[in-house]
Amino acid sequence: MASVPRVVVIGAGFGGLAAVKALARAPVAITLVDQRNHHLFQPLLYQVATAALSPADVAGPIRSILRDQDNVHVVLDRVVGIDRSARDVCLASGKRLTYDWLIVATGARHSYFGRDEWAQHAPGIKSIEDATAVRSKVLLALERAETETDKARRDALLTFVVIGGGPTGVEMAGAIVELAHRSVSRDFRTITPHCSRVILINLASRLLQTFPEDLSAIALANLEKLGVEVRLSTPITAIEADHVVAGDERIPTHTAIWAAGVQASPAAQWLDAAADPAGRVVVDDALHPHGDERIFVVGDTACCAGPQGVALPGTAPVAKQQGQHAARAIRAAVANRPAPPFHYRNFGNLATIGRSHAVIDFGWSRVSGLLAWLIWSTAHVYFLVGFRNRLQVGANLIWNYLTYARHARLITGAHAAPAVSISQTHDLFKGEKHDRAA
Amino acid sequence: MASVPRVVVIGAGFGGLAAVKALARAPVAITLVDQRNHHLFQPLLYQVATAALSPADVAGPIRSILRDQDNVHVVLDRVVGIDRSARDVCLASGKRLTYDWLIVATGARHSYFGRDEWAQHAPGIKSIEDATAVRSKVLLALERAETETDKARRDALLTFVVIGGGPTGVEMAGAIVELAHRSVSRDFRTITPHCSRVILINLASRLLQTFPEDLSAIALANLEKLGVEVRLSTPITAIEADHVVAGDERIPTHTAIWAAGVQASPAAQWLDAAADPAGRVVVDDALHPHGDERIFVVGDTACCAGPQGVALPGTAPVAKQQGQHAARAIRAAVANRPAPPFHYRNFGNLATIGRSHAVIDFGWSRVSGLLAWLIWSTAHVYFLVGFRNRLQVGANLIWNYLTYARHARLITGAHAAPAVSISQTHDLFKGEKHDRAA
Numbered sequence: 001m002a003s004v005p006r007v008v009v010i011g012a013g014f015g016g017l018a019a020v021k022a023l024a025r026a027p028v029a030i031t032l033v034d035q036r037n038h039h040l041f042q043p044l045l046y047q048v049a050t051a052a053l054s055p056a057d058v059a060g061p062i063r064s065i066l067r068d069q070d071n072v073h074v075v076l077d078r079v080v081g082i083d084r085s086a087r088d089v090c091l092a093s094g095k096r097l098t099y100d101w102l103i104v105a106t107g108a109r110h111s112y113f114g115r116d117e118w119a120q121h122a123p124g125i126k127s128i129e130d131a132t133a134v135r136s137k138v139l140l141a142l143e144r145a146e147t148e149t150d151k152a153r154r155d156a157l158l159t160f161v162v163i164g165g166g167p168t169g170v171e172m173a174g175a176i177v178e179l180a181h182r183s184v185s186r187d188f189r190t191i192t193p194h195c196s197r198v199i200l201i202n203l204a205s206r207l208l209q210t211f212p213e214d215l216s217a218i219a220l221a222n223l224e225k226l227g228v229e230v231r232l233s234t235p236i237t238a239i240e241a242d243h244v245v246a247g248d249e250r251i252p253t254h255t256a257i258w259a260a261g262v263q264a265s266p267a268a269q270w271l272d273a274a275a276d277p278a279g280r281v282v283v284d285d286a287l288h289p290h291g292d293e294r295i296f297v298v299g300d301t302a303c304c305a306g307p308q309g310v311a312l313p314g315t316a317p318v319a320k321q322q323g324q325h326a327a328r329a330i331r332a333a334v335a336n337r338p339a340p341p342f343h344y345r346n347f348g349n350l351a352t353i354g355r356s357h358a359v360i361d362f363g364w365s366r367v368s369g370l371l372a373w374l375i376w377s378t379a380h381v382y383f384l385v386g387f388r389n390r391l392q393v394g395a396n397l398i399w400n401y402l403t404y405a406r407h408a409r410l411i412t413g414a415h416a417a418p419a420v421s422i423s424q425t426h427d428l429f430k431g432e433k434h435d436r437a438a
Numbered sequence: 439m440a441s442v443p444r445v446v447v448i449g450a451g452f453g454g455l456a457a458v459k460a461l462a463r464a465p466v467a468i469t470l471v472d473q474r475n476h477h478l479f480q481p482l483l484y485q486v487a488t489a490a491l492s493p494a495d496v497a498g499p500i501r502s503i504l505r506d507q508d509n510v511h512v513v514l515d516r517v518v519g520i521d522r523s524a525r526d527v528c529l530a531s532g533k534r535l536t537y538d539w540l541i542v543a544t545g546a547r548h549s550y551f552g553r554d555e556w557a558q559h560a561p562g563i564k565s566i567e568d569a570t571a572v573r574s575k576v577l578l579a580l581e582r583a584e585t586e587t588d589k590a591r592r593d594a595l596l597t598f599v600v601i602g603g604g605p606t607g608v609e610m611a612g613a614i615v616e617l618a619h620r621s622v623s624r625d626f627r628t629i630t631p632h633c634s635r636v637i638l639i640n641l642a643s644r645l646l647q648t649f650p651e652d653l654s655a656i657a658l659a660n661l662e663k664l665g666v667e668v669r670l671s672t673p674i675t676a677i678e679a680d681h682v683v684a685g686d687e688r689i690p691t692h693t694a695i696w697a698a699g700v701q702a703s704p705a706a707q708w709l710d711a712a713a714d715p716a717g718r719v720v721v722d723d724a725l726h727p728h729g730d731e732r733i734f735v736v737g738d739t740a741c742c743a744g745p746q747g748v749a750l751p752g753t754a755p756v757a758k759q760q761g762q763h764a765a766r767a768i769r770a771a772v773a774n775r776p777a778p779p780f781h782y783r784n785f786g787n788l789a790t791i792g793r794s795h796a797v798i799d800f801g802w803s804r805v806s807g808l809l810a811w812l813i814w815s816t817a818h819v820y821f822l823v824g825f826r827n828r829l830q831v832g833a834n835l836i837w838n839y840l841t842y843a844r845h846a847r848l849i850t851g852a853h854a855a856p857a858v859s860i861s862q863t864h865d866l867f868k869g870e871k872h873d874r875a876a
Contacts, residue, residue: 037581037849054492056846063625064847073627076581076849093585128850143475143514147531187501189511408494409502411475411514412566
C-alpha cells in the first residue's frame with residue numbers, strides 16, 4: 001500500500017459526492033472520476049424538462065463543488081472496467097487508476113424492459129440533454145398544433161402521455177399539465193391550450209407505490225383536479241411516433257415521456273458480481289459486493305436490503321447515506337478501527353404534484369397539500385449544491401409560483417428549426433407533419 | 439387588398455420585433471415568422487459561451503414577448519422564398535403567407551470568406567447552440583489539459599485563439615481570459631490556468647475599427663493588461679483541429695473561435711435584389727429594395743447608406759430603428775399619409791473588455807473604464823426583453839462581478855462524454871487526444 005491510501009470514487013452523483021465530502025479530513029488521496037463535468041440535482045430535472053428552470057440551475061461543475069477540498073483530484077473520463085486482482089479502475093482514455101479502496105456510485109439509466117425501440121419515441125429524463133430534448137419536444141408539439149388545420153392531428157399534438165406513476169411520472173404529469181393549461185394559455189392564437197390532454201399511465205393499481213396508500217389516493221385526487229387523466233393497472237404494449245397503446249386503448253399522441261423503469265449502470269459486469277433483475281449489484285450490510293472489503297457499491301447501482309428486507313429505493317437520501325457510510329468505513333479502516341454495518345435512516349419520502357401540492361411520508365407522520373409543498377420546496381432548495389444555486393432556484397420557484405412563468409421555454413438542439421439557408425432543401429416541416437418531432 | 443391590411447414580418451430579431459411592437463396599435467393583421475421559438479439577445483451571447491449566463495437568461499419565447507399584442511400571429515416556420523408578383527412568402531411547410539406589406543429582418547450568419555471548412559474547427563457565436571458548443575469546447579480543453587502529461591500538447595490545449603477584433607472578438611477574448619485565469623484557477627490540481635494563453639488575431643491594424651482610434655488604443659491596452667496577446671494586421675491562412683496559422687506563425691491550439699465576418703441571410707436571392715459583398719440587400723433611404731414600396735429590408739440583412747455614405751453597421755440599434763421606421767411607414771401608408779425617409783440616430787457605440795472595462799463612443803463624447811462598463815451593463819440589462827430576464831441578468835452580472843463566478847460551466851451535447859456503457863467501445867479519449875474536440 002502506498003504511504004497515503006488511495007481512494008477511487010466512480011461517479012459524482014449524490015452517493016459519490018457524499019462519500020468524497022465525508023472523506024474531506026481523512027488522510028487519503030481521492031480520485032473522483034465522472035464522465036460528466038457536472039453534478040446533477042436529478043430531483044429537479046423535471047423542472048428543466050418543463051421549462052421552469054435552466055440546466056445550470058440544477059447542475060454545478062464538480063470541480064467548483066470540491067474546489068476547497070485539497071485531497072481530491074477530479075478526472076473527466078469514462079470507466080470501462082475494473083481489474084479487481086490488480087485493484088485498478090480502467091478508463092476509456094487508456095489510463096488506469098490504482099485503488100486501496102473503491103467506491104462505485106455509477107447510478108442508473110432508463111430501462112424499457114427489453115423494448116429499447118421505445119426510447120426514440122418516449123424519452124426519459126436522466127441527463128441535462130434528456131431534459132432539454134423533452135422540453136423541445138413538448139414545446140414543438142404546441143407550436144405544431146398552432147398551425148395544424150386537421151382536427152385529429154391537432155388533438156394528437158395536444159395529447160401528452162407520461163408513462164409511469166412513481167414520483168418522477170407524477171411530477172412530470174403535474175408540471176406538463178400546468179405548462180400546457182396555464183403558462184402558455186395566453187401565448188397562442190388558434191389553439192386553446194385548455195384543450196390539451198395529459199394522460200398518466202401506470203402499470204400498478206395505485207400511484208406512488210412506495211408511499212402509504214392514503215398518500216397515493218391524495219396524489220391521484222390532486223392530479224385529477226389539475227386535469228391529468230390517470231389510467232391505473234394499465235400496461236403499455238406499443239409506443240410509436242404518433243400513438244401509444246395502453247391496455248386496449250390506442251392513444252394518438254406525438255409526445256410520450258418515459259418514467260417507468262430504470263436499469264443500473266454496468267457495475268455488476270465490471271465487478272463480476274451478483275445483480276438483481278434491475279442490474280443492481282447485490283451488496284452485504286457493509287455495502288461490499290461478494291465480501292470484497294476493498295469495494296463499496298452505493299446508490300442506485302446497489303441492491304441493499306432495508307429494514308424489512310425490502311431493497312432500499314433509488315433515492316438521493318439512500319445514496320447519500322450509503323456514500324457517507326463508505327467514507328466512514330474507509331476512515332475506520334485507515335485508523336485500524338472496526339466499522340459498524342450500514343443502517344438506513346428514513347427521514348421521509350417526498351413527491352410533489354403541480355405547483356402547490358405534495359405528499360410526504362415521514363414514517364411516523366404523513367403530510368399533504370400546501371404545507372407538504374412548502375416542505376418539499378425548502379428541502380429541495382436546501383439540498384441543492386452551492387449557495388448561488390440555492391438562491392437562484394429559490395427565487396425561480398417563488399417567481400414561478402407567483403406568476404406561472406415558464407421562462408426557459410427554448411426549443412434548441414436537433415429538434416430546433418435549422419439555420420436559414422436556401423441551399424438547405426432538407427425540410428423538417430414537409431411531408432407528414434407528425435413525423436417531425438419523431 | 440383585404441379589409442385589414444396584412445403585414446408579414448420575417449425574423450424576430452431586434453429589427454423584426456421592433457417593427458411588430460411599433461405596429462401594436464395599427465389597424466393591420468401581422469404574421470411574424472421565425473424558424474426559432476425564441477428572440478435572442480445576441481449582444482450577451484458571448485456570456486453564454488463563457489459560462490457566465492444561461493441560455494434562458496439571454497433568450498425569451500417570442501410568443502411570451504408578444505403575448506398581449508392581439509394583432510400579431512406568431513408562426514414557427516422557415517422561409518424558403520418570396521413570390522413578389524403574387525405577394526406571397528413561401529414557407530418550408532408548403533404554406534404561403536400573402537402580404538400587403540413585407541418586412542424582411544432575417545439577420546446574418548458567420549462568413550468564413552469562402553473557407554467553409556474552417557467552420558468545424560473555429561465555430562462562431564450566433565445561436566444558443568453555437569454558444570453552448572463553444573462553452574463545451576473551452577471547458578473540455580481545460581479538462582483535457584488537466585490530465586494531459588505531454589507538455590506541448592498541454593500548452594496547445596491551454597491556448598485559446600479568437601479570430602476577429604470587432605466588438606464580439608474583443609468581448610470573447612476578455613471573457614475567456616477571465617474564465618481561464620480567474621474563475622477556474624482554484625478548481626484544477628495539475629494545470630495552473632494562469633499558464634493558459636488567449637490570443638486575439640485581427641486582420642486590421644487596430645481593434646474595433648468602427649470606433650475612434652483613441653478608443654481602439656484603450657481597448658488594446660485593457661486587453662493586454664488582462665493578459666490577452668493581441669496580433670494586429672495579421673491574416674489567418676489556415677485553421678486545423680490542432681493549430682491555426684496566423685501570418686507566418688503556426689499557433690498550436692485546440693480552441694479557435696470565429697468572430698471575423700458575417701454573411702447576410704439569403705434575402706437578396708429571395709427578392710432578386712442587388713446585394714453588397716456581404717450579401718446584404720441594397721436598400722434606398724426608405725428601406726425598400728429596388729424601389730418596391732411593399733417591401734422593407736431591415737437590420738443585418740440590409741445594406742443602408744448612413745450619414746457619411748458609409749453603410750450602417752450590423753448592430754442592434756440600427757436594426758431596431760429600421761424596424762421602427764418600417765412600421766411608421768406602413769402606418770402612414772395605411773392612413774394615406776406620406777412617410778419621411780429613414781434617418782439613423784447614433785446614440786452610441788459600445789464594447790466591453792473583461793469584467794470592469796468598456797469603451798463607448800457617443801459621437802459627441804467618449805467614455806472608457808469602469809464608468810463605461812457601468813453604462814454598458816445598465817444599457818444591456820435595460821434593453822433585455824422582459825422584466826424577469828432583466829432582473830435575473832442584472833443579478834447574475836453583479837454576482838459574477840463580485841465573485842468571478844462562472845455558474846453555467848456545463849459541458850453538454852455532442853461534445854460531452856457519452857453515457858456509461860460497457861458495450862460502447864467508441865472512445866472519445868483514445869488515440870490522438872487532440873482529435874477529441876475536433
